[in-house]
Amino acid sequence: MNTKRLLLGMAAALIVGPALAQQPAPAVPGWAVGRPEGSTLAPHGPTLTVTPVDRLPVAALRLPEGFSAAVFAHGIPGARAMAEGPNGTIFAGSRVIGRVYAITRNADGSTRTRVIAQGLNNPNGIVMAGNNLYVLALNRVLRFDNIEANLDNVPAPVELTQAFGLPGEADHGGNHFWKVASLGPDNRIYTNVGAPCNICSVDRDRFALLVSFNLDGSDRRIEARGVRNSVGLAHHPVTRELWATNHGRDWAGNDTPQDTLIRVRRSGEDHGYPFCVGSWADPQENAGRNCGEFAQPAALLGGHTAPIGMRFYTGTMFPEQYRNQAFIALRGSWNREQLSGYDVVVAKLDAQGNVTGVEPFMTGLRDDANQRFLGRPVDVQVLRDGSMLVADEQMGAIYRITYRQ
Amino acid sequence: MLRMLAAAVLAAAIPGAAPAQDAHRGAELARQTCLMCHGENGRSQTEDIPSLAGQPADFITLQMILFREGTRQVPVMNEFAAHMPDKDIEDLAAFFASLPPGPPDDRRARDAALYAAGQALVGPRNCGVCHVSDFGGRAQIPRIAAQREEFLARSMMEYRDGRRAGADTQMNGAVVGLSDADIAALAHFLAQQD
Structure with a gap:
């Protein structure tokens, strides 16, 4: 070990704490900073085989009075972010299985699923603009023109990777590279660029951002800075403001920092990564910054609950109290001693767009007594009839929630 | 057989x-x-x-x-x-x-210095957190004890160099910044476990 490495190692050890400072140790990788000695927490593995329909946990789902859930589609391993085409096709992206699914409804109410793209690197950014489907993967942006008319014979997509110029695999160093995408009321594509680490100082113009583009990939605009890892975006149907979910860092406690719901009041505003989450100063990367100088979260969603997809409820089937409220899928924790999340929650907003509370909406997938989970909600989608779809990535299924008085 | x-x-x-x-x-x-x-x-x-x-x-x-x-x-x-x-x-x-796990017939003899260098990295890199303290793996996380040494080394280099990713990005993070010599030492240490 040369002198420079030794010094680096010692510097890292000093930051972590006096116990490690007694002997020079190899530098602790950024993702593991703060990890307690002896912890055995590790991410839960995905299920990427088909789960038989009779093994889906639909009977375990709990909803408020008057709501019910049924299986909308199944046999779609890893199904994640959803978008709806003008003719009612539901498109679903995925992460490691690399597929994009198209789900159509048969006359009898059953569904048919096609794989319309595969072998892609985490194609989770799925957005419709007119008749065209955009797919944002880690290293590519593809446009499938007039997709609903071509589901049985999908033509080669238009390659927009260069035009969008998003950071690639090497830039992300394997961290937070998955995309989410949404079409804004200004007809621009909104997406995320995650931080290339658990916690580290980053180029704040390149990473930990929400960004928007024209449909052809031109005119990149930074919508929000200092957003560690957002995997859910939606525009408020009335105020047109951009809202997003955001994951806090790991290895800083069971309850700190909290995952957050953020509201972007002004394009380009700063949400604090890596220095702060709300009023919470990061123990390693705060760099003496006052947390009050950053935009504060619209709501705190709990430690490690992993909020993913979100949508405002714009339908009329649900009771009036749910109109324009934010539904958020919590994929559920791994970096926490007791499981948290695994629910769909609703953030209640007042007329000014301030969050007045966060309430459980769909529960039952987290088994606290046995510390296990039955599924992982990852996205919500409001259908035109006012019902709501919930994608369960772990079970490879989509549930449909309806309301009847 | x-x-x-x-x-x-x-x-x-x-x-x-x-x-x-x-x-x-x-x-x-x-x-x-x-x-x-x-x-x-x-x-x-x-x-x-x-x-x-x-x-x-x-x-x-x-x-x-x-x-x-x-x-x-x-x-x-x-x-x-x-x-x-x-x-x-x-x-x-x-x-x-x-099948019962075990080393390949051609596993090379332990190199004390290399083994010690690998052992010194296992703790700071938290290998046993996910792979379990005996490196036997669990769920989606592989057994790395007694795996072929050259395969372990190649896999870690692929993760380090961004040529391989798992279901999540933990391994990419775990090996970030390791030198080829560090990886060789880790591979030797793990290949020697039973």
Whole structure:
């Protein structure tokens, strides 16, 4: 070990704490900073085989009075972010299985699923603009023109990777590279660029951002800075403001920092990564910054609950109290001693767009007594009839929630 | 060989062990396609090809799906896995998971200095957090104890250099900044575990 490495190692050890400072140790990788000695927490593995329909946990789902859930589609391993085409096709992206699914409804109410793209690197950014489907993967942006008319014979997509110029695999160093995408009321594509680490100082113009583009990939605009890892975006149907979910860092406690719901009041505003989450100063990367100088979260969603997809409820089937409220899928924790999340929650907003509370909406997938989970909600989608779809990535299924008085 | 297979089949036949998977059927499939390279008892005697004996079933299932879908690129494996039904993959996984793990016959003798260098890295890199303290793996996380040394080294370099990703990005983070010499030491230490 040369002198420079030794010094680096010692510097890292000093930051972590006096116990490690007694002997020079190899530098602790950024993702593991703060990890307690002896912890055995590790991410839960995905299920990427088909789960038989009779093994889906639909009977375990709990909803408020008057709501019910049924299986909308199944046999779609890893199904994640959803978008709806003008003719009612539901498109679903995925992460490691690399597929994009198209789900159509048969006359009898059953569904048919096609794989319309595969072998892609985490194609989770799925957005419709007119008749065209955009797919944002880690290293590519593809446009499938007039997709609903071509589901049985999908033509080669238009390659927009260069035009969008998003950071690639090497830039992300394997961290937070998955995309989410949404079409804004200004007809621009909104997406995320995650931080290339658990916690580290980053180029704040390149990473930990929400960004928007024209449909052809031109005119990149930074919508929000200092957003560690957002995997859910939606525009408020009335105020047109951009809202997003955001994951806090790991290895800083069971309850700190909290995952957050953020509201972007002004394009380009700063949400604090890596220095702060709300009023919470990061123990390693705060760099003496006052947390009050950053935009504060619209709501705190709990430690490690992993909020993913979100949508405002714009339908009329649900009771009036749910109109324009934010539904958020919590994929559920791994970096926490007791499981948290695994629910769909609703953030209640007042007329000014301030969050007045966060309430459980769909529960039952987290088994606290046995510390296990039955599924992982990852996205919500409001259908035109006012019902709501919930994608369960772990079970490879989509549930449909309806309301009847 | 036959006795070993029979033992594996018996182990898998214990009620409740793996109800949906059929290790016996997996053994038949493996005999046709896998064992030539991965070793008759699931312990690879071939350079650069990993041992699969005693790997967690979830790990094998996940990797086979990544091969099938082409999201993990190893041309020979992509070809074998192409169009393979989930059922075949799960049965193969149950079979390999049921085999007793162990080192390859040609495992080299321990190099004390290299072993110590590797041992010194295992703690700071938290290898045992996910792979478990005996490095036997769990769920989607592989057994790395007694794996072939050159395969361990190549895998860590692929993660470090961004040429491989798992279901999540933990391994990419875990090996970030390791030198080739660090990786060689870690691979030696892990290959020597039993």
